[in-house]
Amino acid sequence: MKAIGKTSKQREFESEALPHADLLYNYALRMTNNSADADDLVQETFLKAFRFWDKYEKGTNIRAWLFRIMKNSYINRYRREAKEPDTVDYDEIQNFYNTIRDESADSHDAQDSAFGNLLDDDIATAIADLPEDFRTVVILCDIEGLTYEEIAEFLDCPLGTVRSRLHRGRSLLRTRLLKYAKDRGYAVEG
Amino acid sequence: MNCRQFEEQITSAVDQYLQGDDRKEFYDHAFRCPQCRKAFERERFIKTLLQRRLRIVQTPHEISHAIVAETGSTDPDALLHSLQAPSPRSHRTARFFLAVAAVFVLGFLVVSSPSPDSSPLSAQRADVIAQSAAMYAGLLAGWMKPQISSAEPEVLEAFFEGKTGFPVHVHSLRDYTPVGALLNEASGVPLAHLVYTSNGKTVYIYQTCWNTVQDGRKLKIPDQVKKTLCAGRPYIDESFDGRTFILWTEGRTLCGAIARMGQQDLLSHLPLAEASLPGAR
Ligand SMILES: [Zn+2]
Numbered sequence: 001m002k003a004i005g006k007t008s009k010q011r012e013f014e015s016e017a018l019p020h021a022d023l024l025y026n027y028a029l030r031m032t033n034n035s036a037d038a039d040d041l042v043q044e045t046f047l048k049a050f051r052f053w054d055k056y057e058k059g060t061n062i063r064a065w066l067f068r069i070m071k072n073s074y075i076n077r078y079r080r081e082a083k084e085p086d087t088v089d090y091d092e093i094q095n096f097y098n099t100i101r102d103e104s105a106d107s108h109d110a111q112d113s114a115f116g117n118l119l120d121d122d123i124a125t126a127i128a129d130l131p132e133d134f135r136t137v138v139i140l141c142d143i144e145g146l147t148y149e150e151i152a153e154f155l156d157c158p159l160g161t162v163r164s165r166l167h168r169g170r171s172l173l174r175t176r177l178l179k180y181a182k183d184r185g186y187a188v189e190g
Numbered sequence: 191m192n193c194r195q196f197e198e199q200i201t202s203a204v205d206q207y208l209q210g211d212d213r214k215e216f217y218d219h220a221f222r223c224p225q226c227r228k229a230f231e232r233e234r235f236i237k238t239l240l241q242r243r244l245r246i247v248q249t250p251h252e253i254s255h256a257i258v259a260e261t262g263s264t265d266p267d268a269l270l271h272s273l274q275a276p277s278p279r280s281h282r283t284a285r286f287f288l289a290v291a292a293v294f295v296l297g298f299l300v301v302s303s304p305s306p307d308s309s310p311l312s313a314q315r316a317d318v319i320a321q322s323a324a325m326y327a328g329l330l331a332g333w334m335k336p337q338i339s340s341a342e343p344e345v346l347e348a349f350f351e352g353k354t355g356f357p358v359h360v361h362s363l364r365d366y367t368p369v370g371a372l373l374n375e376a377s378g379v380p381l382a383h384l385v386y387t388s389n390g391k392t393v394y395i396y397q398t399c400w401n402t403v404q405d406g407r408k409l410k411i412p413d414q415v416k417k418t419l420c421a422g423r424p425y426i427d428e429s430f431d432g433r434t435f436i437l438w439t440e441g442r443t444l445c446g447a448i449a450r451m452g453q454q455d456l457l458s459h460l461p462l463a464e465a466s467l468p469g470a471r
Contacts, residue, residue: 010262021253022246024249025247039252042257046260047261115235120243123239166201166205174232
């Protein structure tokens with residue numbers, strides 16, 4: 001039935017979906033911090049997208065649609081064995097983290113130059129170790145350069161949530177990078 | 191604009207979303223208040239660091255070619271299934287426990303009698319000391335999320351009500367107030383976790399079923415620790431890199447406390463009966 005040449009579905013898919021491969025690939029790469037995993041995740045996402053292509057509503061945000069497929073694939077693959085609470089109020093977490101942040105994080109403040117010595121791999125690892133929700137917004141905003149509006153649409157959440165997760169995510173990342181810098185013996189201001 | 195309002199605007203400012211008066215007020219405050227300015231510069235620095243160091247990479251050509259080939263093949267679903275085959279184990283989980291093991295390299299973390307049928311990972315998970323240390327690290331680092339946030343002991347007690355099979359005690363700690371709690375399980379045994387704070391310092395409390403720990407099949411504890419606890423005394427260890435770990439029992443509940451402070455300091459906050467306190471460990 002589809003032996004010769006490309007079907008219209010294939011042509012449409014290739015011209016509308018495939019141009020967003022870089023967005024997905026970079027997200028996958030930073031989420032997993034592993035290029036083999038990123039390769040698999042991107043392929044799986046596009047194959048699913050192709051399979052459900054008729055479910056995609058033309059004219060809506062295709063990047064958001066593809067992103068959600070990838071996010072689901074990611075969750076299915078990497079959901080942790082330990083059961084996590086699934087109903088979590090992020091404002092509460094925000095308050096909670098602000099209250100209980102590690103005392104040690106405050107006691108050594110670093111010169112920004114200490115970060116200069118860190119390897120790109122250290123930075124990538126620190127991102128990959130962030131809790132998933134914080135990791136996602138940091139990758140989408142700071143690495144992929146998406147706007148708050150687009151991230152909110154991707155995640156189907158309010159703008160305020162994007163902003164507060166970014167704030168918290170960057171701050172957690174800073175704490176981790178400081179720790180790496182200190183572990184490596186780089187000058188960290190007392 | 192006060193410092194609290196400034197803090198709420200930092201992220202918008204870093205991402206250049208502030209306009210007009212908001213923007214002006216923000217930078218006026220940053221100019222006048224060195225502490226707030228520092229906080230703003232820190233967040234902006236992290237963003238710049240990521241932009242500079244982790245550039246966008248192009249999708250490898252093999253991947254795009256593979257996708258085109260696969261969507262054009264007669265059976266893309268078969269390929270999809272092969273890609274979805276579950277990975278052997280969650281990398282993050284493994285890394286998490288490895289990190290915890292590295293942090294708490296302690297003699298007593300080693301399970302006293304290795305059970306023949308379990309991997310080191312599961313043995314470690316069954317160890318209540320390793321478990322509570324892991325939770326403590328997880329809460330501080332953000333791996334673990336509180337399910338309820340409240341300073342009211344009654345609210346926290348109600349949260350655990352009927353869910354554990356052993357009484358969860360929301361203690362009154364001297365000088366410390368509760369901030370949140372969560373409940374999870376290991377090998378089907380409920381574990382209760384409570385966090386208290388005071389002036390930016392944290393005391394973490396772990397509780398589980400003492401009978402189950404004594405039984406030793408689902409949760410384990412080193413023999414020497416069990417002996418101390420069975421004698422009605424608390425088990426105290428200060429070798430956690432500036433943190434102190436104290437275990438004690440209260441009826442059917444095994445309680446553990448961890449905090450970054452010395453043992454006398456931590457003991458002075460805990461509601462342990464004077465009589466049970468030893469001169470030393
Ligand atoms: Zn200020």
